[in-house]
Amino acid sequence: MIPIEYFLVLSAILFALGAYGALTRRNTIVVLMSIEIMLNAANLNFVAFSSYFNDVRGQVFALFSIAIAAAEVAVGLAILLNLMKTRETIDLQEIHILRW
Amino acid sequence: MNRQKVASIVSIAALLVIVLGSLLVVNWHAGDISQIGTEKVASALFDDYGIAFLVIGLVMFTAMLGGVFLAKEDEK
Numbered sequence: 001m002i003p004i005e006y007f008l009v010l011s012a013i014l015f016a017l018g019a020y021g022a023l024t025r026r027n028t029i030v031v032l033m034s035i036e037i038m039l040n041a042a043n044l045n046f047v048a049f050s051s052y053f054n055d056v057r058g059q060v061f062a063l064f065s066i067a068i069a070a071a072e073v074a075v076g077l078a079i080l081l082n083l084m085k086t087r088e089t090i091d092l093q094e095i096h097i098l099r100w
Numbered sequence: 101m102n103r104q105k106v107a108s109i110v111s112i113a114a115l116l117v118i119v120l121g122s123l124l125v126v127n128w129h130a131g132d133i134s135q136i137g138t139e140k141v142a143s144a145l146f147d148d149y150g151i152a153f154l155v156i157g158l159v160m161f162t163a164m165l166g167g168v169f170l171a172k173e174d175e176k
Contacts, residue, residue, distance in 0.1 A: 071163030
């Protein structure tokens with residue numbers, strides 16, 4: 001019998017790891033993967049609560065969330081390809097036209 | 101170790117402490133873990149959330165079109 005706290009702690013740790021990667025890494029692909037880790041932490045919470053409260057809606061929403069994440073990554077990778085073509089770099093420290 | 105890294109570590113450690121502390125303090129009134137059959141998931145997906153399922157398909161189709169449009173090589 002696994003208590004639900006285990007899933008929640010794992011999810012919180014995954015989210016923190018993803019946030020750390022998204023904030024500190026300079027490679028854009030690694031940042032995209034960190035964002036995916038954060039999304040998967042949320043999905044883990046959905047599925048854990050769904051199975052502990054015996055309600056299917058959490059799993060359905062996790063499926064929707066995975067689909068949206070797939071769409072997001074497709075567009076993100078295409079934008080990265082374009083960026084690599086035009087700027088010859090995907091280093092986030094050198095792409096600062098939209099920030100200070 | 102530059103300033104950005106230190107600020108990230110501090111803020112994420114604070115977030116982690118707050119989240120872990122709060123979720124370990126709360127008494128979740130959760131029952132036992134249950135095996136939800138795939139039939140229930142399928143009926144919820146197609147009966148209750150059929151419209152949302154269609155819209156998700158539309159979104160993924162649009163994302164695919166956008167990805168192909170953004171990534172295609174320029175033709176002379």
